[in-house]
Amino acid sequence: MSERIELRGLQKSFRGPQGPIRAVRGVDVDVAAGETVALLGPNGAGKSTTIDMLLGLLAPDAGSVSVFGRTPAAAVADGAIGAMLQTGALIRDLSVRELVEMMASLYPSPLAVREVLALTGIDEIAAQRTQKLSGGQTQRVRFALALVSNPELLVLDEPTVAMDVEARRDFWTTMREFAARGKTILFATHYLEEADAYADRAVLMAHGRVVADGPTTEIKAMVGSRTIRATLPDVESEKLSALPGVSGVQRRGEAVVLSCTDSDAAIRALLAAHPQARDIEIAAAGLEQAFLELTAEDPSGEAEAEAAARAFGR
Amino acid sequence: MSPLVYTRFELLRTVRNRRFFILSFGFPLVIYVLVAGSVKHVHDLDHTGLSGPLYFMIGWASFGTMNAMVACGARIAAERQAGWTRQLRISPLAPRAYFVTKVGTSYMMALITLVVLYLAGASFGVSLRAGGWLGMTGLILVGLIPFAALGVMLGHLFTPDSIGPAMGGGVALLGLLGGTFFPLTGHGFLPELAQYLPSRWLVQASRVGVGGHGWPAKGWIVIAAWTLLLSLAAIRAYRRDTGRV
Numbered sequence: 002m003s004e005r006i007e008l009r010g011l012q013k014s015f016r017g018p019q020g021p022i023r024a025v026r027g028v029d030v031d032v033a034a035g036e037t038v039a040l041l042g043p044n045g046a047g048k049s050t051t052i053d054m055l056l057g058l059l060a061p062d063a064g065s066v067s068v069f070g071r072t073p074a075a076a077v078a079d080g081a082i083g084a085m086l087q088t089g090a091l092i093r094d095l096s097v098r099e100l101v102e103m104m105a106s107l108y109p110s111p112l113a114v115r116e117v118l119a120l121t122g123i124d125e126i127a128a129q130r131t132q133k134l135s136g137g138q139t140q141r142v143r144f145a146l147a148l149v150s151n152p153e154l155l156v157l158d159e160p161t162v163a164m165d166v167e168a169r170r171d172f173w174t175t176m177r178e179f180a181a182r183g184k185t186i187l188f189a190t191h192y193l194e195e196a197d198a199y200a201d202r203a204v205l206m207a208h209g210r211v212v213a214d215g216p217t218t219e220i221k222a223m224v225g226s227r228t229i230r231a232t233l234p235d236v237e238s239e240k241l242s243a244l245p246g247v248s249g250v251q252r253r254g255e256a257v258v259l260s261c262t263d264s265d266a267a268i269r270a271l272l273a274a275h276p277q278a279r280d281i282e283i284a285a286a287g288l289e290q291a292f293l294e295l296t297a298e299d300p301s302g303e304a305e306a307e308a309a310a311r312a313f314g315r
Numbered sequence: 316m317s318p319l320v321y322t323r324f325e326l327l328r329t330v331r332n333r334r335f336f337i338l339s340f341g342f343p344l345v346i347y348v349l350v351a352g353s354v355k356h357v358h359d360l361d362h363t364g365l366s367g368p369l370y371f372m373i374g375w376a377s378f379g380t381m382n383a384m385v386a387c388g389a390r391i392a393a394e395r396q397a398g399w400t401r402q403l404r405i406s407p408l409a410p411r412a413y414f415v416t417k418v419g420t421s422y423m424m425a426l427i428t429l430v431v432l433y434l435a436g437a438s439f440g441v442s443l444r445a446g447g448w449l450g451m452t453g454l455i456l457v458g459l460i461p462f463a464a465l466g467v468m469l470g471h472l473f474t475p476d477s478i479g480p481a482m483g484g485g486v487a488l489l490g491l492l493g494g495t496f497f498p499l500t501g502h503g504f505l506p507e508l509a510q511y512l513p514s515r516w517l518v519q520a521s522r523v524g525v526g527g528h529g530w531p532a533k534g535w536i537v538i539a540a541w542t543l544l545l546s547l548a549a550i551r552a553y554r555r556d557t558g559r560v
Contacts, residue, residue, distance in 0.1 A: 059558055083405075088398050094329075109407070
């Protein structure tokens with residue numbers, strides 16, 4: 002039995018008002034057993050569609066999915082997959098504990114209900130009816146439903162979207178404990194910090210494709226380790242990108258952001274050539290910068306970078 | 316790892332949903348009491364050979380149980396919209412087990428409705444031999460199978476806010492044409508059409524109660540044909556809804 006999850010050449014289109022929408026355009030991803038992988042990308046990148054195909058909720062137009070050597074349907078039937086989908090409410094007229102018990106009863110080797118209630122911090126609301134919960138409490142219960150199945154592969158589609166800061170921290174703490182049991186975890190997120198902090202590896206998606214795949218540290222190294230930001234109107238971007246040590250230029254109004262492979266050389270050359278530059282900041286590039294760089298390489302990258310920038314609130 | 320626990324919680328949920336639970340049999344009961352009270356002394360209602368209270372006991376039992384069966388559609392539609400169906404599709408609970416649970420819950424509601432109406436009927440003087448009660452009940456339970464399939468189909472075709480009229484209208488129409496509300500007598504298009512409706516044969520189940528025969532071959536064929544047709548339609552609706560081939 003293969004100890005990997007393999008997505009091969011996945012493609013999926015949907016019918017849209019202006020013709021087909023190619024949500025996923027050829028995705029290849031491998032995840033080894035025990036790995037924690039972040040599927041990272043802006044809204045509309047194809048993350049949820051990819052996850053739906055991984056779970057067998059959607060049939061791919063082309064390509065294949067193998068979950069530890071089985072089809073998704075077989076893995077689901079064996080109880081090997083637990084998932085917290087992006088959206089979903091709870092069914093009513095049961096208490097939180099009863100709902101978790103009900104879910105546990107469907108799996109071959111579930112975790113103890115009491116343990117899961119404690120792990121997810123919902124033991125205090127265990128006796129409450131599911132229709133009386135707040136949004137944050139509902140999210141915790143949904144996480145409990147995914148955990149109680151004690152799956153080999155835990156899939157989380159943007160799990161922290163509806164959570165406040167404290168709930169988010171608790172959530173990741175719990176998830177780390179679960180990962181420490183040797184479980185495989187794949188989570189989708191558009192929060193770069195989450196991928197950076199909690200994943201062994203990040204798979205970056207944009208416009209239905211994988212644009213980078215590697216350890217988060219490696220991805221940062223790939224696109225230059227630092228950025229220089231300066232207020233510098235009236236200088237053409239071409240001149241700036243020709244400076245030594247500069248790998249990329251982004252204009253944001255009067256400011257420019259230079260991605261650097263060698264920020265020391267770049268700052269010397271910048272000040273020599275353009276002494277009027279002011280408000281200079283040099284910073285380590287986050288994954289966000291890496292993301293913009295990577296999507297900008299694509300021929301249709303500009304639109305994608307813009308979409309990405311919008312998604313990140315720029 | 317067993318769907319039994321799931322079924323147990325599903326039954327619990329149904330009983331806890333007070334309004335649904337009580338209205339399911341309360342509504343047919345109230346109407347029956349009103350209608351049967353007015354024909355308490357009629358021994359041969361419109362030449363059907365059945366007393367007024369017996370005829371309407373089965374008529375309103377048919378209506379109530381049809382509703383109870385089709386109501387599983389509303390629950391399915393609600394669970395689809397809540398995203399619960401998707402959550403179950405990534406669990407080992409087989410779709411078949413899910414539908415068995417849903418239909419089983421509907422049968423529980425149907426049985427409660429029957430018992431309540433039988434008790435009301437008895438209070439209006441309906442008195443049958445044990446074999447009559449059992450034969451009648453058996454036929455009704457068989458006659459409800461196509462309505463279970465109808466419920467599953469509607470649950471996958473409609474959203475929670477549109478399924479109400481679809482269910483209510485459909486059951487009212489089938490009830491009317493099947494002779495639930497008043498006997499369809501004489502000849503003509505409607506009584507002829509009724510011969511081919513499953514609701515008509517539900518109402519006919521009452522004949523067993525007075526020592527008559529159950530369904531003729533035609534009744535069994537009509538019920539079987541509707542079961543087959545609606546089951547195929549339900550499977551189709553389910554597959555289209557879930558994108559499975």
